[in-house]
Each structure stands twice: as structure tokens, then as C-alpha cells.
Amino acid sequence: NAGVMQNPRHLVRRRGQEARLRCSPMKGHSHVYWYRQLPEEGLKFMVYLQKENIIDESGMPKERFSAEFPKEGPSILRIQQVVRGDSAAYFCASSGVGDEKLFFGSGTQLSVL
Amino acid sequence: AQRVTQPEKLLSVFKGAPVELKCNYSYSGSPELFWYVQYSRQRLQLLLRHISRESIKGFTADLNKGETSFHLKKPFAQEEDSAMYYCALATGTASKLTFGTGTRLQVTL
Numbered sequence: 001n002a003g004v005m006q007n008p009r010h011l012v013r014r015r016g017q018e019a020r021l022r023c024s025p026m027k028g029h030s031h032v033y034w035y036r037q038l039p040e041e042g043l044k045f046m047v048y049l050q051k052e053n054i055i056d057e058s059g060m061p062k063e064r065f066s067a068e069f070p071k072e073g074p075s076i077l078r079i080q081q082v083v084r085g086d087s088a089a090y091f092c093a094s095s096g097v098g099d100e101k102l103f104f105g106s107g108t109q110l111s112v113l
Numbered sequence: 114a115q116r117v118t119q120p121e122k123l124l125s126v127f128k129g130a131p132v133e134l135k136c137n138y139s140y141s142g143s144p145e146l147f148w149y150v151q152y153s154r155q156r157l158q159l160l161l162r163h164i165s166r167e168s169i170k171g172f173t174a175d176l177n178k179g180e181t182s183f184h185l186k187k188p189f190a191q192e193e194d195s196a197m198y199y200c201a202l203a204t205g206t207a208s209k210l211t212f213g214t215g216t217r218l219q220v221t222l
Contacts, residue, residue: 003156033209042117042199042212043157056209091157102210104157 002027005074006092006105013082014113021077021108025094032075033102034067037089049075082112115140117202119213126190126220134185134216136174136200145203146183147210148174152196160185160198170194190220 005024013019025032030051035043048056049069060067064082069075079086089109093102116139126132138144148160161169163176163183174185183200197217201210 035210035212040214042119042214043210045209045211048209101159106156 004029004092004094004103004105006090006108008108009106010109010111012111012113015083016081019079019082019086019110019112021079021090021092021110022074023077023092023094023105024074025092026096026103029094029096029103031095031097032069033093033095034075034077035091035093037091037107039088043091046077079110082110084112086110087112115202115204115211117200117211117213119198119200119216121216122214123217123219126218128192128220128222129189132185132187132190132194132218132220134198134200134218136183136185136213138181138183138200138202140181140202140204142204144176144178144181144183146174146176147201147203148172148183148185149199149201149212150196151199157199190218192220192222194218195220 004026007022032049034046036046037043045059047060047067052071064080066078089107091107092105095102118137120135146163149157150160151157172187174183176183197215199215200213203210
């Protein structure tokens with residue numbers, strides 16, 4: 001089991017471009033969580049998804065950010081029209097049904113120029 | 114709103130010395146607390162959770178509701194304990210976590 005896979009590891013975008021971050025949960029896991037870590041800060045919860053459903057998006061910025069977890073394929077965190085303040089490490093975690101232990105990916109470092 | 118505070122950014126101790134990584138929380142509900150660790154070049158991983166009341170790699174943490182603290186302790190630090198440690202509070206589902214800013218533990222000879 002390869003664990004939670006995130007790609008790309010590093011992503012560089014210019015202001016105004018779109019960023020797409022991918023996360024494949026651990027095999028057998030159907031719950032995905034996205035966290036963001038700004039420089040010098042702790043990880044902050046963004047969104048919790050199950051297959052084809054957004055369960056809790058209370059941590060998502062109201063504009064430009066969206067997330068999905070389709071029936072097939074990885075979960076995608078999409079940031080439209082990126083700004084410098086979006087530069088951060090974005091971590092994905094997954095858990096199984098009835099198991100509250102989170103397994104984290106290695107993260108995607110987004111840099112906005 | 115919930116909050117987790119880790120007052121020390123860096124804690125440097127000698128090998129064999131006791132370690133205490135501080136964590137305080139603020140939450141109006143019934144807290145569930147965790148310690149996560151990130152070793153160099155590795156992923157963030159769960160170290161221990163308070164409901165398990167277990168000792169992992171010699172580390173223990175006791176939830177003190179009166180002081181709203183969940184400090185991580187180890188009696189004798191080892192070099193391999195050098196890592197970044199994050200305290201986290203679960204609210205709502207146990208998987209929705211609020212993290213502290215982390216403490217880097219540096220164990221030197």
C-alpha cells in the first residue's frame with residue numbers, strides 16, 4: 001500500500017493562473033481531507049469529502065477554491081486565479097470508514113510568483 | 114472558536130534529558146487531542162491520542178482539563194526523537210483537526 005499520494009510535489013504558478021492539486025487516498029479509504037499550512041503556521045482544515053460528496057467545507061475560502069472527490073479518480077483541490085497569498089503547503093489525508101485515524105500525504109508546495 | 118497553542122517553536126535538549134513539549138487548547142466542547150510527528154523527509158504521522166492512554170516510543174501525554182493542556186513527555190530523549198511535533202484538537206468528527214504551529218525538538222549529544 002503506497003499510502004496517500006499527492007501530486008505534484010511542487011507547483012509553481014503565476015498570479016491569475018489555476019492550480020490543481022491531486023490526492024489519491026490510501027487503498028480502501030473513502031474519506032479525504034485537505035489541510036493548508038501557511039508559512040510559520042499550523043495546518044488548517046479546509047474541506048472533508050467522501051466519494052462524490054462534500055461533507056464539511058467550513059475551512060474553504062469562499063471564492064476561488066473548490067474541491068471534489070469523484071467516484072473514480074483522485075480528489076482534486078482547485079484554486080482559480082491564484083494570488084501570492086495562496087502560496088502554502090497543501091496536505092491531503094485519508095481515513096477509512098469507521099476509522100478516525102488520519103494518514104497524511106507528503107503535501108504539495110504551491111508557489112505563486 | 115477552538116485553538117491549539119504550542120508556545121515553543123524550538124526545544125533543544127541533550128540526549129538522555131527529559132522532554133516536555135507544551136500544548137494548550139481552547140474548546141468549549143469535549144476535547145479529543147492528538148500528537149502528530151513529522152520526522153525529517155517523512156510524512157506527518159500520528160504519534161498518540163489521549164483516549165488511547167498509551168505510550169508510544171516512550172512518549173506519553175495526559176489530558177488535563179483543568180489546565181486545558183495536553184503536554185507531551187518523555188523521560189529520556191533519544192537522537193531519533195528529533196522531529197517536528199504538532200498537537201491537534203479534534204472537533205466535530207475526530208478527523209477534523211485543529212493543529213498547533215508545531216515545536217521542533219532537537220536532541221543533541
